Amino acid sequence: MHQEIGSIMALIFPDISGMQATSAGQDRELSVIRVLASDLSDGYAVYHNVLYSTVHDAKQFCGEIDVIVLCPHGHLILLEIKAGNVEFSPTGIHKDYADRKRDVLSQMRFQYGALRQRLKEERLQVQMLQYLVLPDMEVEQGTVTYPLAHIIDRRSMRFLGKIIRDGSENLGKNHPNRFEAISHFLSNTFALATDPSTRIGALNQAVVQLSEGLATWAVRIHAPSGRYLLRATAGSGKTQLALRLLDKALTQGQEMLYVCYNRALADHLRRCAQVPTHCVVTFHELALDALRRQFPDQASFDFTLPDIFQRAEAAFCASNQPPRLNLLIIDEGQDFRPEWIQALLRQCVPDAQAYVLHDPAQNLYGSDNAIDASTECLSDAVEITCMENFRSPRRIVEVINALDLAGTAIDARCPHAGEIPGFHRWENTDSSGMEKLDEIVAQLMTEDIEPKDIALLSYAGRANSLLLQRESIAGIPLRCFTGKFDEDREPIWSEGLLLAETIYRLKGQAAPVIVLCEVDFERLDAQSKNRLFVGMTRAQWRLEIVLSARAENALMAALTESDVG
Structure with missing residues (x-):
């Protein structure tokens, strides 16, 4: 019986069984994916959180397509899902986030264009449709640039499966082996991963x-x-x-x-x-x-x-x-x-x-x-x-061991392999790397990593930190300890979205994404090792390090000595 039920459901990549949402947006995305899985037959395949990159006007843009439905005849339907309300105006469709306003139509154009370009490079002839899914609001009319027929709102969500099936039939007839070719293309060309916050x-x-x-x-x-x-x-x-x-x-x-x-x-x-x-x-x-x-x-x-x-x-x-x-x-x-x-x-x-x-x-x-x-x-x-x-991704622990930061080899037991930490050297004209820090945080924002999941960690300490004197980084207001306490001796914080702290105060705690900044030392002595170790082990998912040229040279020398040893 279970096999019979499973055989009529669409295939989902990657699997979402057991996945828990950590925000309203992720909850809506998972709900839409589950509806597609149940309402579409096993002739369909649903790919979600598909990472892409594209070049436009000599600039590189990176992003994520919420859902791509691969239809039985090999054509594609793209879904952009927005939780909550979006704003319709004569200038377009916009979504307000805590730290910025996003042009939804521009985002969707980049998604469509990036996928179309990659298909063209692979010489794959495929027809595509694109829908904006708004499960939390009712839309009476579209815009000049985006018609109502391509918007799925709260009222039409119950017909989601039928809308996809009807759209699929209008895209064209079957082509021998096209489904297999596109499936292989999506699985191997694009990085399939869940939304950063879900991960x-x-x-x-x-x-x-x-x-x-x-x-x-x-x-x-x-x-x-x-x-x-x-x-x-x-x-x-x-x-x-x-x-x-x-x-x-x-x-x-x-x-x-x-x-x-x-x-x-x-x-x-x-x-x-x-x-x-x-x-x-x-x-x-x-x-x-x-x-x-x-x-x-x-x-x-x-x-x-x-x-x-x-x-x-x-x-x-x-x-x-x-x-x-x-x-x-x-x-x-x-x-x-x-x-x-x-x-x-x-x-x-x-x-x-x-x-x-x-x-x-x-x-x-x-x-x-x-x-x-x-x-x-x-x-x-x-x-x-x-x-x-168990906390730090295994690639981070490997770097810690290579630099001998703990004196004793650490056994990496985190289920997440992660990536090698990013090392970013600031130029001599960049005071304590603040310009480089702005650049890195801006990049993290383009990857849809939320400010609440990021901690900026100063290696310099409170008295010597330029970071803690800033009000914002990459346009995002900072949340810093003011150094003062209220009448109940509770610490007073500045109002902001992006945590900025010192390695001293974050010791014993952690954050998903750590940007360790203002890293500057002439040689990797015991004190420098301990500071680096504490800073690097705060990261639960990803680590970026902003360091001076001399600190970079000291680390390279330590790695060279390790290789020789």
Whole structure:
């Protein structure tokens, strides 16, 4: 019975079974594809998200055709699908996006022309029809340049299959072997891939499921002392482990505390964890509380004093709080001093569990206080090592290993192979590569990658970054941390669509597309390696790097040495 049902359905390339939409636009596209699959016979083939490129007026344009229907006689019907409303005016048809207005008819002309040109180059005689599909709106009339007969709106969506079949019959008669020839052409000439956001959503789901393995097996290891020292590389699942431990402690009504070094990471964990906010803190938040307890009569402290944080650290280490914690998680342990860890461990009750998570390759602050089993307060801890990266595409990990950025080879376990990172050198006249950065972001926009899926990451740091002084890149307003906090000590952000951050503040987090910029160093020393490693491992799907000429030369020299070795 299943084979019989399947035999009357159109073939879909690539397969959409199990694919989940991550936006309204993708949801509409998948809905249209499913209708075509059920309403058309197996004599039809439906290709979706077909990437193309074309040259017009000496400029190259890249884009994507939502759906191409290959009819039984070998002719083609193109569908451009737009979710939501579009604007009809005497000047044409336009669609408003968050960051720009797109000329729909111009987009469709480029699609039609690109496909026609490639067919001509292959000497394939094919007739084509093109429809604009608007599943969310009703259209009373078309435009001078685009008639209503070629628009499928909300009312006519229920007749979609019939419209395609009728259009197919009007295109011409069958030609021997044309269906097979066009099928081969579409499968091999054009890149078939799902929409970038759909791919990103599906990939993120797979990565989370894979990296949860650490959270599954690490908690099964028994340490008589209750102390665990976990060295885990970027993308191995440390966050999932921490969330799993916190959730279990909450369920059991236990006292818990998650402590990290960076405020941005603490904010991220507070959003993810279903625990009281005071259970997720930075070390220096605890230290400042200890300083306030030491001087209860002092209303406030002058944070401009150069030794204020050293005084707070000393106050915390000298404090004598009674043990109360059943669970302690110390994240970013490579940034902690041993005496800080020892003071935190004193707050654990005798049968408590304490996890210290660290990664020497993510030491961004030049600390020489390496944490390992020789550290006195961790001498009775069980050591666990996990060098499997589930987050970064395998091609990115290969470059990381080739440059020896982690000191130890990383095992690439991401389901996505990805592409080799793009390295883009800025010219001497381009201050910190801002012009090159504009160019790269503009290119990403032409590929329909949404601003929300991109993070611009400054290698230079907040004080030296030109990026963080900009209001926009490629015309897209930036969303930056202002350096200020509101009355509830929550960070204040500028209003924008495109995240701009430093590698320091994004450590412990990730984004689908990372543009690592302002990369400048004279030689690939330990500190440069650690910064590069952290920046590169933030990418979940794609990585572009904007670097100076001398940084490029240093990387080339490192690769040459690696090849010789």
